[in-house]
Structures are given as C-alpha cells and as structure tokens.
Amino acid sequence: MKKFTVLLATIILIACSSTHQPQMSLMLDPTATQHSIESANFFPLKPGVNEVVITQNSGIERKAMIELPLKIIESGHPIVFGLHGAGGKANGYNRRLKPFVNQHGLISVSPLGTKSKAGKTAWTFKKGASTHADDVGLIKAIIALLDKQGLVDHSRIYATGSSSGGLMAYRLAKETNLLAAIAPTKCGMAIAAHEPVNGTVPIAIMQVIGDEDKSFHGSNKRHPMYSASERINIWAKFNNCKSPKFIDYGSWSSTRYMCENNKDIELMIMKGVGHTLGKKWTNKTDEMLIEFLLKQRK
Numbered sequence: 001m002k003k004f005t006v007l008l009a010t011i012i013l014i015a016c017s018s019t020h021q022p023q024m025s026l027m028l029d030p031t032a033t034q035h036s037i038e039s040a041n042f043f044p045l046k047p048g049v050n051e052v053v054i055t056q057n058s059g060i061e062r063k064a065m066i067e068l069p070l071k072i073i074e075s076g077h078p079i080v081f082g083l084h085g086a087g088g089k090a091n092g093y094n095r096r097l098k099p100f101v102n103q104h105g106l107i108s109v110s111p112l113g114t115k116s117k118a119g120k121t122a123w124t125f126k127k128g129a130s131t132h133a134d135d136v137g138l139i140k141a142i143i144a145l146l147d148k149q150g151l152v153d154h155s156r157i158y159a160t161g162s163s164s165g166g167l168m169a170y171r172l173a174k175e176t177n178l179l180a181a182i183a184p185t186k187c188g189m190a191i192a193a194h195e196p197v198n199g200t201v202p203i204a205i206m207q208v209i210g211d212e213d214k215s216f217h218g219s220n221k222r223h224p225m226y227s228a229s230e231r232i233n234i235w236a237k238f239n240n241c242k243s244p245k246f247i248d249y250g251s252w253s254s255t256r257y258m259c260e261n262n263k264d265i266e267l268m269i270m271k272g273v274g275h276t277l278g279k280k281w282t283n284k285t286d287e288m289l290i291e292f293l294l295k296q297r298k
Contacts, residue, residue, distance in 0.1 A: 003263075044149050047072065048074065049094065062138050064111040065094040068151070069102045076153035078106040079146065079293060081139065083165030085186075086130075087120040093160075096282070100290050107151060109142055113164075124169035126193035126223065135168060136175060143178060156180055158293040163187050163275070170194040170231075177201045182298035183208065183289035186275055188215030188225030196238040202263040204296040205235055208275030208285045213224060230269045232257075240262045266292060 047068045054062040069077065082093025090112040097108035113121040115129035124135045139159075146152045155268070159169040159182045167188030172211055173182050174194050181204035198200075209228050218227035226234065232255070236244070241259035251272075257265040268288065270281055277285065 012267065023204070024080075024219070045146075052142070052145070054076055054138065056134055056141075056213070057083065058134070060114060060133055062112065062114070062133070063090055064109060064138075064142060065090045066110075066146070067094060067098065067108045069099050069105050069107070070149070071102075071105065073105065074150065074241075077151055078104065079143070079151075080106050080108050080158035080290070080293065081142075081157075081159040081161075081169075082108060083123060083159060083161030083168050084112045084121070085161075085163030085165050086113075086116075086122045088113070088162070088165070089121070093165075096286055097290075100286075104290070104294060106294070107146065109146075111138060111142065123161075123164050123168035125164055125171050126190045129164075129223075136172065139172060139176075139178065155298045156294070156296075157298075158182065158296070160185065160289055160293070161187070167194070173203045173205065174200050177298075179203060180298045181205065181293050183293055185285060185289070186210065186213055186215075186277060188219065188223075189231035191224040191226055194231075195234055200238070202239045202259070202261060203235075204263045204265070204292075205232075206266045206268065206292040207232060208268045208270075208288050209287060210270040210275070210277070212272060212274040213274055216269075228267060228269065232265055236265045241264060241265055262296070264296075 038261060045066060045068055047070045050066045052064045052066055056062060082097050082099055083094050090110045093110040094108060100106055101108055113123045113134040114131045116122045122131050124131050124133055143152060143157065157179050159172055159179055161169040162185050166184030167190060169182040169184045170189050171194060172179055174196055183206040185208040214223050216228050218230060221227045237259045239259040241257035244255045244257045246253045252268060252270045255267040259265060273281060
C-alpha cells in the first residue's frame with residue numbers, strides 16, 4: 001500500500017469494481033488549502049463502486065461508498081451525497097442512487113454516520129445530537145478527495161438524506177457554501193439550529209415529506225422541529241422568493257417557489273404517507289428529487 005501524507009486525516013480506498021485496484025492511504029485535513037491537497041499524488045478512484053475509509057483527527061474511522069460513472073469527463077461530474085437515516089448503512093443510498101449514476105453521469109457518495117450511545121448510526125445534525133463526529137469535515141474531505149482527481153463540477157454538488165440524514169442536509173445548507181441544492185426527505189428542520197443566518201448562502205431546496213410523517217406538523221420533543229410549511233416559509237423568505245404555485249396531483253401535491261437567482265424552493269407532500277415511504281414512493285421521489293437537484297447550479 002502506498003501512503004501519502006498531507007496533514008491530518010487518513011483516507012484509505014479499497015477497490016470494489018470488477019478490476020483489481022491497489023489500496024491507498026492518504027493524509028488529508030478537511031480544512032486544508034487547495035495547495036496542500038494538490039501536493040500529494042495517489043491511485044485514482046475507478047468507475048464503479050469504491051469503498052473509502054477515513055480516519056478523522058479524533059481517531060474515528062468513517063466509511064463511504066463512492067460510485068463513479070463508466071464514462072469520466074474532464075470537466076467534472078455532478079456529485080450527489082446520500083445521507084442515510086438513523087440506524088442506516090452506507091449501501092442503502094448507494095443502491096438508491098445507482099440507477100442515476102450512468103444515466104446522468106453523476107458521482108454518488110454514500111457516507112456512513114457514526115454510532116450513538118444507543119448503537120445506531122446517526123449524524124451530528126446539530127449541537128446536542130446523539131453523535132459528536134465532525135460530519136461537516138467528512139463531507140469536505142470527500143469533496144477534496146474527488147477534487148484532487150479532477151472529478152468535481154463545483155457548481156453541481158448536492159445532498160439528499162432521509163430522516164436524520166435530511167436534518168444533516170439542512171445543517172450543510174446553513175453552515176457551508178459547498179452545495180448547489182439539497183433535497184431532504186421525511187425529516188424535520190431543527191429549531192434554533194437550521195435557520196439561515198448571516199453568512200448563509202441562498203440555496204435551492206426540495207423538501208419531500210408525507211402528511212402523516214411524525215415531523216410534518218413539527219414537534220416539541222428532545223429536538224424541537226419546525227412544521228413542513230414553517231421551514232419552507234423560512235427558506236423562501238431568505239431566498240427572496242415570489243408567491244408560490246400550488247399543484248394538486250391527487251396522491252401528492254407540490255408547492256413551488258420561484259426565487260431570486262434561481263434558488264427555487266419546492267415542498268412535495270405525499271398524502272396519507274408516514275415516515276416509512278415504501279419502495280413505490282421511495283423510487284418515485286428519488287427520481288423527482290434527482291431531476292430537481294440536477295437542474296440547480298451554484
């Protein structure tokens with residue numbers, strides 16, 4: 001195994017495609033400058049599924065599945081992060097995003113959260129969450145890894161996520177300028193944690209949720225949440241949006257806001273659907289949110 005040192009966090013790549021790849025170890029600081037990152041050379045990711053193991057500064061090992069399309073282009077690819085819900089696995093979103101990789105020439109990234117005290121994988125979507133890992137740093141490190149190989153179209157980086165993964169997408173939207181759009185599904189938006197503030201950059205958002213979801217009307221439990229309409233109104237105001245257009249499609253509805261600089265907002269509500277979407281709704285909403293995301297640019 002070849003090793004290359006650039007600051008602090010270790011990344012190990014393991015080949016998962018049909019052809020053999022050498023393993024790779026790379027030291028990366030998620031906050032490193034582009035100059036620092038470019039000072040290392042390493043074996044490239046290959047088309048197909050690549051497993052990545054990252055040891056962060058705290059010593060925690062993080063895993064992710066990165067799938068590249070068969071055709072690699074020099075101008076870079078759209079990147080879609082899929083963030084699982086509590087207790088989920090990295091291969092869940094890898095399977096869900098797989099149909100779109102070669103169809104749209106995108107790169108799917110399916111990271112694994114860290115375990116909470118209850119033993120479930122989850123995300124540090126806010127202060128006081130059940131885990132305390134540097135999840136923002138993880139996303140930055142993965143983008144830096146892909147960027148080192150010239151694989152990133154920086155105007156087209158996106159995140160979707162289910163439940164706590166959706167909450168993590170809201171955190172990324174508030175705290176970073178990495179993404180062109182997010183598409184959180186079946187999740188809330190944390191009060192006093194995910195509201196845009198000074199320094200937050202307007203971002204396109206598609207929220208997907210069932211009207212029987214536990215967070216649809218908001219909550220006042222351990223992590224208080226805004227209702228679906230409240231959170232969308234907060235971001236619509238921040239994005240300087242026009243009055244929304246509502247369309248009822250029978251089994252679901254869409255409320256779409258056209259916003260300044262094309263940072264549009266959409267609320268998709270599935271009727272009679274709770275926190276478990278089932279295969280039919282999962283497939284349908286994944287297709288819709290991918291279509292929404294890929295239209296957005298920074």
